[in-house]
Amino acid sequence: MFGEILREIVDQVPGAQAGVVMGADGILVENYLREGAGIEVQSAGVEFSSILGEVRRAAGQLDLGGVKDVVVLSDRRAILLKTINDEYFVALVLSPNGNHGRARFLLRMAVPRLRAEF
Amino acid sequence: MFGEILREIVDQVPGAQAGVVMGADGILVENYLREGAGIEVQSAGVEFSSILGEVRRAAGQLDLGGVKDVVVLSDRRAILLKTINDEYFVALVLSPNGNHGRARFLLRMAVPRLRAEF
Numbered sequence: 001m002f003g004e005i006l007r008e009i010v011d012q013v014p015g016a017q018a019g020v021v022m023g024a025d026g027i028l029v030e031n032y033l034r035e036g037a038g039i040e041v042q043s044a045g046v047e048f049s050s051i052l053g054e055v056r057r058a059a060g061q062l063d064l065g066g067v068k069d070v071v072v073l074s075d076r077r078a079i080l081l082k083t084i085n086d087e088y089f090v091a092l093v094l095s096p097n098g099n100h101g102r103a104r105f106l107l108r109m110a111v112p113r114l115r116a117e118f
Numbered sequence: 119m120f121g122e123i124l125r126e127i128v129d130q131v132p133g134a135q136a137g138v139v140m141g142a143d144g145i146l147v148e149n150y151l152r153e154g155a156g157i158e159v160q161s162a163g164v165e166f167s168s169i170l171g172e173v174r175r176a177a178g179q180l181d182l183g184g185v186k187d188v189v190v191l192s193d194r195r196a197i198l199l200k201t202i203n204d205e206y207f208v209a210l211v212l213s214p215n216g217n218h219g220r221a222r223f224l225l226r227m228a229v230p231r232l233r234a235e236f
Contacts, residue, residue, distance in 0.1 A: 047176035065193025075183025
């Protein structure tokens with residue numbers, strides 16, 4: 001079912017290239033890539049979980065509460081990370097000029113369904 | 119002038135609590151806090167630069183190009199980081215239900231002015 005949910009999101013967002021469900025420990029659970037995405041999912045997932053780990057550490061230091069979203073915009077990609085629960089998160093990779101608003105909305109809508117899968 | 123620009127942004131964004139110009143090395147350049155923000159700027163800045171450093175490292179690993187924005191949404195705060203140049207960035211701290219769209223827009227508009235100050 002993860003694959004189905006990821007595919008729905010990726011296919012509905014202009015500029016979306018890949019969707020991944022990951023463990024916070026860097027273990028890949030499921031992924032869906034649009035054709036020609038040019039993304040090495042395994043190594044991307046490891047880096048995404050590393051980013052989330054660092055953000056959670058910093059949030060703990062600053063007493064910010066639980067981390068819900070991390071968004072990174074770079075010259076070549078936009079990356080949206082959304083926590084599903086303490087152990088898992090979903091990541092979406094877009095082109096920099098993809099529709100980020102739509103991506104965030106669909107991710108938010110999908111979280112209860114993703115959470116129910118665990 | 120940094121203080122002036124930060125004040126303009128913070129005062130124009132509903133829910134904005136603090137604006138900071140930081141070195142990527144964690145050195146605070148300038149800050150503006152709205153009254154009652156309850157933010158310890160020095161330690162927050164160190165954690166923000168630590169997050170940016172980790173995101174840049176990961177972006178380098180994945181060949182994503184230069185990092186422009188990092189957004190963190192937690193239960194108690196929203197944090198927007200925007201790079202000014204390789205060495206400096208600006209951070210905005212908002213309440214979770216602050217107007218993030220307006221904050222991102224004003225930050226983007228301010229970057230050329232901030233860049234010109236260096």
